[in-house]
Amino acid sequence: xxxxxxxxxxxxxxxxxxxxxxxxxxxxxxxxxxxxxxxxxxxxxxxxxxxxxxxxxxxxxxxxxxxxxxxxxxxxxxxxxxxxxxxxxxxxxxxxxxxxxxxxxxxxxxxxxxxxxxxxxxxxxxxxxxxxxxxxxxxxxxxxxxxxxxx
Amino acid sequence: xxxxxxxxxxxxxxxxxxxxxxxxxxxxxxxxxxxxxxxxxxxxxxxxxxxxxxxxxxxxxxxxxxxxxxxxxxxxxxxxxxxxxxxxxxxxxxxxxxxxxxxxxxxxxxxxxxxxxxxxxxxxxxxxxxxxxxxxxxxxxxxxxxxxxxxxxxxxxxxxxxxxxxxxxxxxxxxxxxxxxxxxxxxxxxxxxxxxxxxxxxxxxxxxxxxxxxxxxxxxxxxxxxxxxxxxxxxxxxxxxxxxxxxxxxxxxxxxxxxxxxxxxxxxxxxxxxxxxxxxxxxxxxxxxxxxxxxxxxxxxxxxxxxxxxxxxxxxxxxxxxxxxxxxxxxxxxxxxxxxxxxxxxxxxxxxxxxxxxxxxxxxxxxxxxxxxxxxxxx
Numbered sequence: 436x437x438x439x440x441x442x443x444x445x446x447x448x449x450x451x452x453x454x455x456x457x458x459x460x461x462x463x464x465x466x467x468x469x470x471x472x473x474x475x476x477x478x479x480x481x482x483x484x485x486x487x488x489x490x491x492x493x494x495x496x497x498x499x500x501x502x503x504x505x506x507x508x509x510x511x512x513x514x515x516x517x518x519x520x521x522x523x524x525x526x527x528x529x530x531x532x533x534x535x536x537x538x539x540x541x542x543x544x545x546x547x548x549x550x551x552x553x554x555x556x557x558x559x560x561x562x563x564x565x566x567x568x569x570x571x572x573x574x575x576x577x578x579x580x581x582x583x584x585x586x
Numbered sequence: 587x588x589x590x591x592x593x594x595x596x597x598x599x600x601x602x603x604x605x606x607x608x609x610x611x612x613x614x615x616x617x618x619x620x621x622x623x624x625x626x627x628x629x630x631x632x633x634x635x636x637x638x639x640x641x642x643x644x645x646x647x648x649x650x651x652x653x654x655x656x657x658x659x660x661x662x663x664x665x666x667x668x669x670x671x672x673x674x675x676x677x678x679x680x681x682x683x684x685x686x687x688x689x690x691x692x693x694x695x696x697x698x699x700x701x702x703x704x705x706x707x708x709x710x711x712x713x714x715x716x717x718x719x720x721x722x723x724x725x726x727x728x729x730x731x732x733x734x735x736x737x738x739x740x741x742x743x744x745x746x747x748x749x750x751x752x753x754x755x756x757x758x759x760x761x762x763x764x765x766x767x768x769x770x771x772x773x774x775x776x777x778x779x780x781x782x783x784x785x786x787x788x789x790x791x792x793x794x795x796x797x798x799x800x801x802x803x804x805x806x807x808x809x810x811x812x813x814x815x816x817x818x819x820x821x822x823x824x825x826x827x828x829x830x831x832x833x834x835x836x837x838x839x840x841x842x843x844x845x846x847x848x849x850x851x852x853x854x855x856x857x858x859x860x861x862x863x864x865x866x867x868x869x870x871x872x873x874x875x876x877x878x879x880x881x882x883x884x885x886x887x888x889x890x891x892x893x894x895x896x897x898x899x900x901x902x903x904x905x906x907x908x909x910x911x912x913x914x915x916x917x918x919x920x921x922x923x924x925x926x927x928x929x930x931x932x933x934x935x936x937x938x939x940x941x942x943x944x945x946x947x948x949x950x951x952x953x954x955x956x957x958x959x960x961x962x963x964x965x
Contacts (some may be wrong), residue, residue: 499769501749505768532849535776537741542772571690 447518449494449511451476457493459483466490468525472515472544474498474537478530483508490528493518495522498536512544519551529556533577587699587900588661588930589629596651597625597673599957610927613941614934615962616954620948622934626702626905628656629932632669633700633903634727635681635691635734639718643673651675651742660698663900667697695731699902701892702888705909710886711870711879715860722788722861725795725890729865729897733787740780740938743758745771753849774839777855780853782831785819789826791893792861799889806881806920811865833871840950884917895929904931911940919940 445457452458457463459479470492473479479492490527495510507513519527527548531537545554559571560578570578589607594600631646638960640646647654657670670682671694681694712929716788726733744915750773757885786864796815802893803813812852817823819836839846848855854940863870864884870882887904894902899921904925910918910933925931934954950964 454603500755501746502775504753506753506766535739535746535780539746539769539772539776542775543769546768546772569691573690573692573735 448492449496450479450492451498462547463485464489466524469528470519470524470526471528473530474532474540482530490526495531495540495544498531498534500536507543510540512547515544516547516551519548524552526553526555531556533559547549576580587898588664589903590659590661592625592628593655593657594625594628594751595655595657596648597628597646597654598648601648601957603957603959605952606957607930607932607950609948610926610929611931611933611945613946613949613951614932614954615936615937615938615939615951616840616934617812620954621957621959622954623704624957625832625959626934627933629658629698629700629903630702631656631671632658632698632722633695635671635695636724636911637728638648638702638704638724643679644675646673647675647833651945658698662697666699669694669697672833686864692731692734695727695734695900699898699900700905701885701887701890701894701902702905702907704905704907704914705882707887707909708879711863711874711882715858718861719859722791724790725779725893728785728894728902729791731824732788733869734964736783736787736931738852740777743773743780744855744857744911745774747777748851751846751852754847754850765934777852778832778835778839779828781821781835781855785821785823785831785859786826786828788856788859789817789819792946793894795886795889798892799885802924803881803885806885806917807878809880811878812867813882813925814862814867816862816863817862818860818862820855868959880913880917884913884921888921891925891929904929906931906933907933907935910945911937915942917944 442574443499445452445460445586446455447460449456450457450459466489468580469529470493471479471482471488471490472493472495473482473496478493482492493511493515495512495515497505497510499505499510518524518566529541530578531544540584541556545556558581559574560581561567561574591607592605596602596604605625614625627639630635637646652675654673655670658670659668660669666794667683672680672682681691682688683694683697710721723733723737747770750770754770792815799815800813802812821831821838824830824834835854841852864958865874865878865882868874870879891902891904910921913921919942922942927948933949935941938951950958953962
């Protein structure tokens with residue numbers, strides 16, 4: 436929490452950053468047409484570790500949860516809509532946990548962005564190296580729900 | 587399945603008690619408030635991870651103790667299972683199967699199956715719709731453990747939607763400004779998706795249970811009465827199809843929008859479901875006699891037993907809490923015939939007088955006194 440106050444946020448993507456604009460947003464090597472929307476800075480760090488994603492990010496700073504008094508206004512949603520609208524972004528990837536609040540946030544943000552860009556969401560399923568028979572039922576059910584035709 | 591041992595540590599009024607079961611029927615005798623029902627509650631917790639008496643873990647832990655523990659050795663056809671439930675005062679409970687801690691409590695369910703039948707079960711017929719929802723939900727918990735997750739998700743979406751409805755209309759002047767139809771529409775969709783899963787599973791389990799209950803009911807009432815069980819969901823269910831139920835759900839939300847706006851709470855969904863029991867086409871809740879209601883509950887419990895047996899592939903345990911004395915000899919015999927020696931049965935009673943001699947002969951009798959259990963030597 437203390438680090439958060441000292442470090443501050445990137446004014447574009449709201450990721451933790453010591454400077455006004457973070458390294459990722461400044462980088463000339465990244466794909467400017469793809470945006471990955473996450474709930475928290477920790478998610479950016481996790482995705483960056485994979486070194487597979489070359490686009491940019493947008494951190495919402497939480498999830499919609501009326502019980503906790505968090506609505507769309509409390510999150511960085513309007514700057515996101517503005518960004519997608521202005522920066523000619525082709526694809527927005529929603530990378531938010533599949534909880535009730537996560538799904539609601541994904542659907543809400545997705546609807547706002549659909550007029551401007553292609554909106555996709557990450558898949559949820561079995562962990563790599565995990566055996567089907569040891570997967571828990573909730574994950575299996577979710578994986579079944581998101582099944583795809585064999586290419 | 588056969589429960590071989592039950593070990594209670596700092597659970598309710600038990601300090602440290604190991605019970606070994608060595609007959610298919612066990613009768614626990616003792617005065618009131620000695621701990622008979624607590625023992626059955628421990629088995630209920632292992633079967634469903636909930637107690638019908640309390641929802642707070644600290645009520646389950648012996649007074650003054652930081653943790654309480656229930657462990658059991660259960661013989662199943664495929665081998666011996668050790669179940670452990672650890673309750674903590676002030677933090678989350680944990681479950682372990684064969685000594686291995688489980689990450690998800692859901693995975694614990696379905697190992698031990700039990701049907702509980704207590705004198706409170708008459709409320710199932712007489713009481714409000716909530717009693718019947720709890721009953722069907724508890725049954726589903728054991729038959730389809732995933733249902734626990736589905737119901738939790740639905741309840742969470744419901745609470746979130748209620749919170750949003752409350753925020754929106756607190757101040758008449760602020761209403762329009764703070765009203766966010768887009769967000770409400772998404773909660774509507776979430777509620778409909780999750781709610782339709784609850785509705786369809788409840789409908790399916792009642793469809794499977796009804797013919798079994800009808801057969802039992804006919805037998806107990808000497809073919810004089812016909813039982814009907816009707817699921818009456820708050821959202822009409824025209825077909826067992828997710829799309830159809832969700833559409834009906836959303837339509838009903840639209841219809842009740844004004845009422846919801848004023849009452850500031852969700853008025854549509856399976857949290858307002860009911861189940862109707864009819865005997866000879868007359869609602870048993872309002873018009874059934876005491877005897878009829880008892881017959882009905884007994885038929886339902888026997889049906890649960892059989893349904894659980896067919897799903898689990900093994901006979902479940904039967905827990906009879908202070909209920910036998912309430913049944914007349916005819917119904918006692920019906921029950922005895924139904925369970926024979928196939929279903930392991932734990933019975934609590936204050937006195938052995940009301941029992942058929944047959945029952946006592948073939949049972950292990952334990953006496954319960956102030957949280958101590960011992961083999962009864964007086965009989």
